[in-house]
Amino acid sequence: MSTPQLVVHRDKELMAQAAAARLITKIVDAQAARGSASVVLTGGRNGNGLLAALASSPARDAIDWSRLDLWWGDERFLPDGDPERNVTQAREALLDKVELDPSRVHAMPASDGPYGGDADAAAAGYAAELAAAAGPEDHGPVPTFDLLMLGVGPDTHVASLFPELPAVRETERTVVGVHGAPKPPPTRVTLTLPAIRAAREVWLLAAGEDKAEAAEIALSGAGEIQAPAAGAYGRGRTLWLLDAAAASGLPRALYPPASA
Numbered sequence: 156m157s158t159p160q161l162v163v164h165r166d167k168e169l170m171a172q173a174a175a176a177r178l179i180t181k182i183v184d185a186q187a188a189r190g191s192a193s194v195v196l197t198g199g200r201n202g203n204g205l206l207a208a209l210a211s212s213p214a215r216d217a218i219d220w221s222r223l224d225l226w227w228g229d230e231r232f233l234p235d236g237d238p239e240r241n242v243t244q245a246r247e248a249l250l251d252k253v254e255l256d257p258s259r260v261h262a263m264p265a266s267d268g269p270y271g272g273d274a275d276a277a278a279a280g281y282a283a284e285l286a287a288a289a290g291p292e293d294h295g296p297v298p299t300f301d302l303l304m305l306g307v308g309p310d311t312h313v314a315s316l317f318p319e320l321p322a323v324r325e326t327e328r329t330v331v332g333v334h335g336a337p338k339p340p341p342t343r344v345t346l347t348l349p350a351i352r353a354a355r356e357v358w359l360l361a362a363g364e365d366k367a368e369a370a371e372i373a374l375s376g377a378g379e380i381q382a383p384a385a386g387a388y389g390r391g392r393t394l395w396l397l398d399a400a401a402a403s404g405l406p407r408a409l410y411p412p413a414s415a
């Protein structure tokens with residue numbers, strides 16, 4: 156378990172730009188070291204804001220987009236192409252603007268896909284896809300992600316792991332269906348904490364006043380069932396990327412001065 160590190164930026168816009176620059180460097184370094192990179196994307200405003208910032212970055216094409224494996228931390232269980240799906244929003248923000256290898260873009264199943272409207276079957280199918288991509292050197296039935304990003308919800312949820320609901324309590328399966336999520340839509344598919352913790356690095360994105368309480372709760376020793384973000388950590392590094400508004404409730408000693 157890696158102790159959370161915090162970086163605080165002046166505002167939401169700067170946080171998105173700085174996180175995008177950090178992501179470019181992370182991917183370029185992974186590709187230089189291992190020939191390819193594996194990244195798990197998140198949905199939500201902060202996650203999509205980061206992707207949009209990356210799309211407009213002058214350094215964007217330092218990444219070899221053909222050697223990048225993309226996975227998702229969660230997905231709204233809706234028909235393919237639905238504007239509310241995380242993959243739809245990621246395509247609009249970035250993915251349709253770069254030359255990815257389609258076989259390396261692993262979207263979670265849609266509700267009109269091979270599993271029909273069965274979110275639990277869709278989750279099992281995605282777990283099988285992850286297991287098939289895992290190698291002997293990996294930690295369990297998921298590939299070792301270089302980076303897994305998570306937007307933090309105002310209630311401290313990450314991915315579709317909501318406080319007290321069954322999915323955050325899962326200790327064996329890597330992907331589960333979610334029913335009755337408090338954040339619409341109610342039916343989702345999500346990685347579980349064991350899958351999240353297989354990542355080398357986990358970045359948690361929290362920008363905006365509405366995330367201040369969640370950051371304070373998650374970083375003050377709360378349990379992962381009550382505060383799922385508290386249970387999201389990487390094997391080598393856990394990094395919270397915040398803006399000053401989201402960090403406003405944190406003890407000043409917990410984080411360095413906000414960037415200029």
Ligand SMILES: O=C(O)[C@H](O)[C@@H](O)[C@H](O)[C@H](O)COP(=O)(O)O
Nearest residue numbers: 198199200201306307308313314
């Ligand atoms: O499917 C989703 O809704 C996201 O994956 C979810 O986990 C999101 O990251 C958080 O709810 C934060 O969302 P915002 O950045 O929009 O606050």
